[in-house]
Amino acid sequence: MTLSLRGLWALVCSFLALLAAARPLPAAPQGAGSGRVIVLGFDGADARTVDELMQRGELPNLAKLRDQGAFAPLGTTNPAESPVAWASLNSGMNPGKTNIPGFLMREFTSKGEPYAVKAFAQDGVMVPVEQLPGAPIPSWSPVRLAATVGIAALVVFLLTFGLLLRLSAAPTWILSLTLAGVGAWGGYMMRSYLPDAFPVVKNPTKAAPFWEVAAAAGVPTRVYDGQQAWDRPAVPNAKVLYGLGVPDARGSYISYFIYTTDELFFARDPNDPGSDTGSGGNKLRVDERDGAIDTEVFGPKNFWAKPRLEAEIEEIERALEGNVPFKKAAELEERKNELAKQLSRPTTLPMRIVRSEGGAEVSIAGRAQKLSLGAWSDWYHLTFELNPLLKVHAITRCKLVALEPLELFVNTIEIDPAKPPFWQPVSQPADFSVELARQSGPFETVGWACLTQSLKDEVISAKTFLEDVEFTTRWREKLIFAGLAENDWRLFVGVFSEVDRVQHMLYQYYDAEHPLHNAQTAAEKVTFYGEEIALKDAIPAAYRQIDRIVGKVLAEFVKPGDTLLLCADHGFQSFRQQVHVNNWLAEEGYLVTKEGKGGGAMLSQYVDWSKTRAYALGLGTIYINVKGVGHKAADGTVTSVGIVEPADSDALCREIAQKFLAATDPATGAKIGRTADLVKEIHNGPYLDREADLTLGFAAPYRVSWSTSTGGMSAKSGKPGATIAPNDKQWSGCHVSVDPEIVRGIFFSNRKCEVPAQGGVDLLHLAPTVLSALGVALPPDLDRAPIVFN
Numbered sequence: 131m132t133l134s135l136r137g138l139w140a141l142v143c144s145f146l147a148l149l150a151a152a153r154p155l156p157a158a159p160q161g162a163g164s165g166r167v168i169v170l171g172f173d174g175a176d177a178r179t180v181d182e183l184m185q186r187g188e189l190p191n192l193a194k195l196r197d198q199g200a201f202a203p204l205g206t207t208n209p210a211e212s213p214v215a216w217a218s219l220n221s222g223m224n225p226g227k228t229n230i231p232g233f234l235m236r237e238f239t240s241k242g243e244p245y246a247v248k249a250f251a252q253d254g255v256m257v258p259v260e261q262l263p264g265a266p267i268p269s270w271s272p273v274r275l276a277a278t279v280g281i282a283a284l285v286v287f288l289l290t291f292g293l294l295l296r297l298s299a300a301p302t303w304i305l306s307l308t309l310a311g312v313g314a315w316g317g318y319m320m321r322s323y324l325p326d327a328f329p330v331v332k333n334p335t336k337a338a339p340f341w342e343v344a345a346a347a348g349v350p351t352r353v354y355d356g357q358q359a360w361d362r363p364a365v366p367n368a369k370v371l372y373g374l375g376v377p378d379a380r381g382s383y384i385s386y387f388i389y390t391t392d393e394l395f396f397a398r399d400p401n402d403p404g405s406d407t408g409s410g411g412n413k414l415r416v417d418e419r420d421g422a423i424d425t426e427v428f429g430p431k432n433f434w435a436k437p438r439l440e441a442e443i444e445e446i447e448r449a450l451e452g453n454v455p456f457k458k459a460a461e462l463e464e465r466k467n468e469l470a471k472q473l474s475r476p477t478t479l480p481m482r483i484v485r486s487e488g489g490a491e492v493s494i495a496g497r498a499q500k501l502s503l504g505a506w507s508d509w510y511h512l513t514f515e516l517n518p519l520l521k522v523h524a525i526t527r528c529k530l531v532a533l534e535p536l537e538l539f540v541n542t543i544e545i546d547p548a549k550p551p552f553w554q555p556v557s558q559p560a561d562f563s564v565e566l567a568r569q570s571g572p573f574e575t576v577g578w579a580c581l582t583q584s585l586k587d588e589v590i591s592a593k594t595f596l597e598d599v600e601f602t603t604r605w606r607e608k609l610i611f612a613g614l615a616e617n618d619w620r621l622f623v624g625v626f627s628e629v630d631r632v633q634h635m636l637y638q639y640y641d642a643e644h645p646l647h648n649a650q651t652a653a654e655k656v657t658f659y660g661e662e663i664a665l666k667d668a669i670p671a672a673y674r675q676i677d678r679i680v681g682k683v684l685a686e687f688v689k690p691g692d693t694l695l696l697c698a699d700h701g702f703q704s705f706r707q708q709v710h711v712n713n714w715l716a717e718e719g720y721l722v723t724k725e726g727k728g729g730g731a732m733l734s735q736y737v738d739w740s741k742t743r744a745y746a747l748g749l750g751t752i753y754i755n756v757k758g759v760g761h762k763a764a765d766g767t768v769t770s771v772g773i774v775e776p777a778d779s780d781a782l783c784r785e786i787a788q789k790f791l792a793a794t795d796p797a798t799g800a801k802i803g804r805t806a807d808l809v810k811e812i813h814n815g816p817y818l819d820r821e822a823d824l825t826l827g828f829a830a831p832y833r834v835s836w837s838t839s840t841g842g843m844s845a846k847s848g849k850p851g852a853t854i855a856p857n858d859k860q861w862s863g864c865h866v867s868v869d870p871e872i873v874r875g876i877f878f879s880n881r882k883c884e885v886p887a888q889g890g891v892d893l894l895h896l897a898p899t900v901l902s903a904l905g906v907a908l909p910p911d912l913d914r915a916p917i918v919f920n
Contacts, residue, residue: 166692167903168614169623169896170683171219171357172676173212174630174865175876176701177203183673191681192878195696200883203874205892206700208805208812209750209825210870212630213250215699215893216357216374220339222897222912226815229336230358233866234748234839235820242760242769243734246747246840249820250358251375252334256327257553264552264560265324266519272321280314323519325434328553331377333361336817338909340897341368344621347906352613355606355625357699360577362558370558371566371609373625376577377554379514379524379543380430380476383576384410384583387540388531389425389483391418400428401474409583418536421485426478427494429514429543430522439473477514477522483538492528492538501530506597509572511546523549525572529594539590541598545575566609573605580631586861592665595635596658599628599672603659607679614687621904626679632672633702637863639665641704643831645856680878688880693903693919697896698875705857705864706831707795709802711746712843713853718789720744721843729845736843739771744786747841750834750867751809751822752786754779783808783824790826795854802854804829804869827869833857834867882920891917 181201184193195201207215207225209232217228225231235249259269268275287306291297297305335358345351345368353359355373362370378385390413397405400412407413416425446466450459479495489502499507512524523546531537548567550556556575557563567573579602584590603626610624638644639652652666663671680696688694713729715721722741723729730736733745739755746752756779760770774782787806794801805827810818812825828834836859837844844851865873877891885891894914901908902916 165903165905166620166622166689167900168683168688168692168694169621169900170680170694170696171216171623171625172629172696172698172876173357173625173627174633174700174702175673175676175696175698176633177698177874177876178701178872179669180673180876183670188670188674189677191677191684192696195680195684195694195878195880199694199879199881200877200885202877202885202891203701204697204877205889205894206865206870206873206875207893208807208827208870210700210865210868210873211749212374212699213358215875217335217337219697219699219893219896220341220356220358221335221337222340222894222909222914223337224813224815224894224913225821226813226818227337227911227913228815229334229817229820231817231821232748232751236747236753236822238761238769239734240761240763240769241734242771243737243739244745244747244753244841245732245734249748250334251377252332253377254329254381255332257330257332258327259324262328262330262553264555266552267317267320267324269324269326270321272318275321276314276318279317280310283313284310320519323434323517325437325520329381329433330361330553331375331381333358333375335359335362338362340900341370341621341623343897343901343909344904344906347904349620349904349906350618351621351623352616352619353623354610354613355627356623357625360556364558368558369562371563372556372558372575372577373627374577376545376556376575378576379512379522379545380428381554382410383578385542386411386581386584387428388413388589389416389423389481389538389540390414390535391416391423392535392537400476407584407587407589409587411584411587411589413589416483416536418485423483423536425481425483427481427512427526427540427543429477429479429512429524430516431476432516434516434520436473439469443469443473477516479512479514483536485533485536490530490533490536490538492530494526499528501528503530503533505530506601511572512543522551529597531590531594539584539594541581542574542576547573547575550575570605570608570612573609574602580628582631582635582861585635586859588860592636592639592668593656596632596656596668599631600659603628603675611682611687614683621900626676629669629672629676630702632668633863634861635863636665636668637702637704638860640667640669641706641831641862644704644706644862645858646860646862684880692880694878694880695896695900696876696878697893698877699893700865700870701873701875702863702865703830703868703873705833705862707802707833707854708835708857709828709832709838710835710842710844710851710853710855711750711752711826711838712841713850714790714793715744715746715752715786716843716850717853718786720786723843723850726848727845728847728849729843729851731837731840731842733841736845740773743774743782745841746834746838748822749839750826750828752783752824752826754782754823779823780808787824795832797854801829802832803827804872826867827871828867829869830872832868833864879917879919884918884920886917 183189207218211232213230217230232249234246236244237247287309291302341351341353342365345365351368353370356370357374360372360375395415398415405412416423446462482493484491491500494510507528509525514522524543525546526543527541529539531539547563581595581598585595638646653664658671720743722738723736724738727736744754755772756774757772759772760768762768790803790806809821895917898912898916
């Protein structure tokens with residue numbers, strides 16, 4: 131039945147497509163000027179580190195570019211967080227205009243208590259299907275679609291049987307009406323498989339990136355791994371492969387699975403206690419029988435089935451409220467529990483692991499690959515069926531980590547670039563990723579590539595992490611070099627993020643003073659980009675890859691008259707010590723805990739709001755507990771726990787800032803802070819209300835603590851813990867909450883230019899500089915003027 135419906139629908143779609151094809155496409159306007167611009171972004175490329183490595187002769191191509199043109203430290207945003215910095219770099223506007231205040235921001239419960247939410251993306255926003263281009267069938271009502279398909283089918287079959295086959299009137303009408311009825315019924319059923327709304331991870335960025343401005347002015351543009359660029363309105367002349375912000379096929383960012391036969395591990399389902407590895411991954415116990423392990427790979431939740439399941443649960447609950455016989459009530463409870471289990475579980479595909487000599491054969495949904503110990507698989511292509519019409523196509527890779535006990539690592543379930551879901555495309559236009567996959571093969575699509583969280587959770591080794599980093603570089607450079615070789619662009623943007631990931635995770639080996647540094651481990655040898663190195667040399671090795679990539683671009687793709695710009699969103703510092711900001715606020719008397727509470731993971735667990743004037747939430751940001759600020763109901767009423775008069779907020783911010791700048795580490799006497807700014811004095815724009823009141827800039831090697839980001843306060847034995855503690859995580863290098871002045875990124879140009887005397891080159895200069903080089907009129911609300919080339 132499913133095949134006949136699809137065949138019938140394909141016939142109708144073909145007919146409609148022929149009609150649509152007759153409509154002419156609008157011509158793209160022509161841009162001014164003739165010079166090309168290439169922008170290469172390197173997430174996390176630190177100006178200080180690059181300068182040191184150039185002086186040591188390790189980056190000859192970057193040194194050549196510096197001597198030919200220009201090199202300068204590139205100022206970053208405050209705060210120096212990737213989504214904030216990229217949104218501002220792309221648009222030339224400060225965070226008050228981009229609507230991206232950080233990774234995290236404040237929201238309020240219905241009681242008016244603050245808590246942290248994601249700020250750079252909006253998860254699971256239900257978008258009406260009529261607002262989503264690319265739906266497989268029209269979003270009309272089932273009756274309208276049935277009538278349309280039925281009438282269209284009737285016309286087609288009457289013409290076919292009556293005119294082409296020349297049947298007599300009676301059989302023509304009988305056959306045509308019968309088949310039209312089948313078509314109408316099929317249309318009705320197919321529409322029932324199309325939800326009225328789809329869960330979409332939305333991009334809250336409000337400022338257009340420079341490539342959209344250029345493309346709208348007629349400049350043909352290619353963008354690869356565009357940061358904070360997904361879910362943007364389509365612009366003619368722009369081909370954009372999305373980067374930072376794109377979710378995986380499960381609608382999340384950090385999801386991976388570890389399957390183990392370890393008898394000391396007990397969680398068997400992602401919902402079981404102990405399964406969560408700490409940062410979004412799941413470790414699952416599996417059993418081996420007769421040499422084989424049968425388990426499941428977990429995909430997205432079935433949002434199409436969710437309303438039906440919820441409706442049936444509500445119906446059972448209403449029935450149980452009445453006078454129901456005991457046996458019937460037990461049956462209803464059993465059914466309710468089964469429905470609740472279905473509601474909480476994602477879609478799955480079967481996976482079988484069969485041991486072989488020195489390895490194992492891993493089959494997912496029937497596709498088998500043989501893996502030797504320590505080897506990565508090729509891509510698995512997965513299809514998770516939500517219903518006969520809707521499917522989520524995904525890709526993933528596996529690594530056989532150990533044999534005794536067996537341990538299999540299954541990487542992120544990524545959106546398949548060759549078959550992206552129409553409601554969550556990974557490129558603009560949506561078929562650009564399809565084109566790239568067809569040309570270059572499968573590639574990662576999740577916005578945060580590389581296994582940082584897995585290493586942070588200590589479920590993989592540094593060696594496995596570096597293997598994955600190299601894998602990411604290889605497919606990215608393959609795509610970018612192929613794109614540069616095309617002749618259909620005047621503006622090209624390509625972004626690499628691997629040096630950021632390596633510094634986040636391996637600074638402990640590079641920095642001999644890091645609390646986790648172990649000289650013996652740091653000297654261990656690994657193969658990285660085909661070169662045998664010690665772990666302590668992984669960071670310089672990652673920078674050498676930047677140099678290699680730039681060298682190839684200079685040698686093979688930059689033509690006379692082209693402008694080449696290199697940039698980074700921020701730089702890096704070692705992250706040795708973490709500061710529990712809420713503990714510090716409590717010590718200074720700005721935050722008061724409830725009686726008997728020494729701290730907790732969230733503000734609501736321990737804060738006495740009737741006495742608290744300020745609290746920390748997010749990555750180095752402080753909020754004043756202002757009266758009248760809180761949860762706003764639909765009728766406009768506000769529930770607030772605030773106690774500070776609005777007129778007193780600025781003075782309180784300045785007082786806290788002054789004390790922060792004077793604060794010292796009791797263990798060393800060193801000052802922990804370098805800057806503390808009232809956000810409204812450094813940012814401007816319509817979206818300041820999404821930002822904090824005060825932003826802190828720590829001195830190296832300090833950073834805001836892990837628990838502070840979600841509003842936590844360190845506690846020990848029921849009492850407040852120490853304000854400053856060693857960073858004991860593998861995540862050993864960072865930039866967030868660090869004074870932006872000491873985490874500057876890189877700026878290179880192949881043309882001599884005038885570096886601004888005040889403040890140097892800032893990432894806000896990039897957008898106007900690119901647009902100016904292309905001869906495109908500058909938008910009026912940019913925050914900087916273009917860099918002037920000599």
